[in-house]
Amino acid sequence: MFKKIAFNLALVSSLVFSGAVTATAITSPSQYVFNDKDGDTDFDSDDYFNPNYSYTLSANQFDDNGGAFNLLSVTLTLSGFMEGRFELENTSADSGSEVEGLIASLLALSTSTGIDLVTVLPEFAFERSFTAYDGAIDFSGTSGDIVSASPVPVTDSETVTITDASILALFIGTSTIDLDVDGESNSTLLTDGGSVLNLAKVSSAGTLDIFYTYENASVRVSSPSTIMLFGLSLALISLRTFRRYKV
Template sequence: MHLSIFKTKVMVAGFAAILAPINAVQASTLTYKSSVNLEKTNFEKQISLPKFDSSLGKLESILFELSGDVQGSVSLENEDAQAALVTGNLAAEISLKKPDNSLLLVALPTASVEKDLSAYDGTFDFGGTSGVKLTEISNTKKESTLLTIPDDFTPFVGGGNFNLFLEAIGNSTATGAGNLSARFETYAGANVMVSYTYAKKDEPQRRKKVPESGVPATIFIGLAATMVLTKSKIRFV
């Protein structure tokens, strides 16, 4: 009798292995994007993105990505009595803030250029031998943050959209000479992306009579266990 009970348990386990893949939980991801075109700093823009619809499944994490761009020109004039190696840094501080205006991400894109300039040539024109003007300078900086605590999801879950605030401040600088004049044209822009990762259950699938290639190994294990047990004889101890 004990052997019969043992075989019954094994048969139940075999059928469980067959059915397990049908109800497996799968992770899915939804991604939305928004962008702010290049314009002169300093500015603040509002970005609107869709919230996560909780009817789709259980939200596991939210990934925010910020790609900040800086672009523009650098003009330098060495006014020293001797030659100097000067550096111009075209830079911006691009901040992304949550709906409550608290900081979410900061990107600091910087494009640097170096030039050997002679002693001041007597003409303040960002040209000649002591001056230079460099255009179409650009760079991109990417930053990201992952939210995994459910309490942090609240502003981003529900119907409709949520708003983020993008602020771009110019931080361009020049160094390399004691008497150095610099002029910058600093433009900034950004791309913002939000990705929701959530768990959902697949709809039940119809069982096929003949297993096809690619069927999970657990199905074959379950079938094998069941076939072996049906061929065994029940013995009473």
């Protein structure tokens, strides 16, 4: 009799534990490269866009196989790459100059329906001091310099995980989803003293990683509360049986 009670209690423990188990999630990754101009399916500096651009990226949708799979989330990782430089020369013959400069590229990813998804902002800032004009506009010496953004390229990455059902629905299908990439690059230069000639250049590009996390729709796991009630019923039955035999 005690063996039967022990068995029932062990069964209850097993069921309670199994109630915490969830369906196994599977992740399917893929990567897309902006401006693959040389067609090598890889990103490099030859693929940089001009400073300002708009680009439509067609990404493969998640095929739920006619409802056989449940899409749980879409994780997007947008990585921005930027190169740039300043060519600077203080042309003032009687005054030195203190210079602060910034270059940045804002890359934004959105759906073709106008839903903002994720943005990145690779940027580079610097400070320089220049003497009065040294007599040559060569962007070197004591009155000038060429300042390049570093490291090369400057990078920034952001990740967002989407679980909203209305947005997930856009990613489900057997074709592609159009995602819009907008890039805007700018430079700013602040000077204190002197008159600084500034020739600035900046360009950017990037990659997008998409991770579809899903589960098999046929997997059904009972909730912990339901299993707890079932286990409690088994325990009561065992207790009543024990008392009957005891009397």
